Amino acid sequence: MALQSLDVKNQSARTSTPPTARRTPEVAKLVDVSRCIGCKACQSACMEWNDLRDVVGVQEGSYTSPPDLSDQSWTLMRFHEEERDGALQWLIFKDGCLHCEDPGCLRACPAPGAIVQYSNGIVDFHEEQCIGCGYCTAGCPFDVPRLSGRDSKVYKCTLCSDRVAVGLEPACIKSCPTGALHFGSKQDMLFEAEERLGDLRERGFTRAAVYDPRGVGGTHVIHLLPHGDRPEAYGLPARPKVGLVQRAWRSGLARGVGVATLAGVLVAGLLHYMRYGPLDVPPGDRPDGEVKP
């Protein structure tokens, strides 16, 4: 990429090593779930900046609207209701891409350059390269990418890579009225998260935790969860990882073994023919051959 801020450090189905001479600071979004009031300003800002309009749906008995992420909804406030000790609790969670350091989507993708990871950590889909196979939707440990029914391309949060590239915050950050959303270098965000974690624990949320799962190498969207011992309550997997099956399927080893198998069959055939020649009807048995005595 021409812009330093959009240097690519990893891309789907690559056959060469991306340039790594330049180093860019890694960025991260911090979602302090304890401060979120569920106003959906981030959802609106996302639609606004990215020019997205989801279909107007119907009330389905929840404040979650639209009901799911889609090619038009890259971030979504999910309202999880639960009863604890006779009281209603609302666990509001801002769903969307977590921008994994080890992205399962990127590993799964067979189309060169359709999924890229910038050196700042943002994982971005380049829809013009996307072939619509949907492997990324199987590869994502967080069930985030959505295949569009209209154009068979996959869409998700870009972490406003276009804004970040020119030094702006993502649109959702800009819109948050309570300071639940922060953006900066990953280091700063982890520091900020630790401070807020201390506050939360002092206020009685003794099991609060920072969600930056190691199984996917950490994420570039980190969450401060008041009930950090139960990420599932927010709809987050407790131990997300790129599983063994997918690693085996998309590994260099599997590809190597596969290609070696092809080459092996061709070479074995060639060598066998060179050594033994064609299997022909013996001369004496040939119709045009000499008649055996």
Add this chain to the structure above:
Amino acid sequence: MSTRDGDLILRHTNAVRVTHWAVAIVFTALFTSGLALFSPFFFWLSALFGGGPLLRFIHPLAGVALVLTFYPYALSHLADNRWLPADSRWVRHMFAYMRKEHADVGETHKYNAGQKLMYWSMLPLIAVLAGTGVLLWQPWFAPHFSAGVRRLAGLVHAACAFVMFVGIGIHVYAAIWTEGSIDAMIRGTVTRAWARFHHPAWLREVGGKDEP
């Protein structure tokens, strides 16, 4: 030897040959397009299919074409591929046969044991490939299955495809190696001498007495 050695015997009917080549062409399309999806090293093969998105669209349709051409073809060959005691004997002497020392392979009917192994391996392999292919088929079927199921389907699909390639590779090589068999699959006929040498029991069945 009689002059009748040069007589041509029908080995593959018109319908069988047409279906065989249809299966062969569809398999080639499936394998080259699947290879492009399997490894970035072969993604350039997608150019043969008009680019990645078209390849992704064509591959599962070709899979349906394979199922529709292969299974009727295979079922019509069921009787000729029944496993006989002589076939186990052939397998035991397989490597000698490959060294062209096949005094001991014994009686061979229309298909030898190698061909039968190919036949019986393709029946389940293509079924598994088709089944896992449906699980991965976007945008119509895959959304109904969980991510875990689809990941497993991807692994099984790829593994089966390579086993299939090895099988087809051996099949194609054996056809090249065995002079006269490609001609048989193109024109449909073999000479009486060819039939006596490779498939003596079959010659007796179709050609009546092999007069000296």
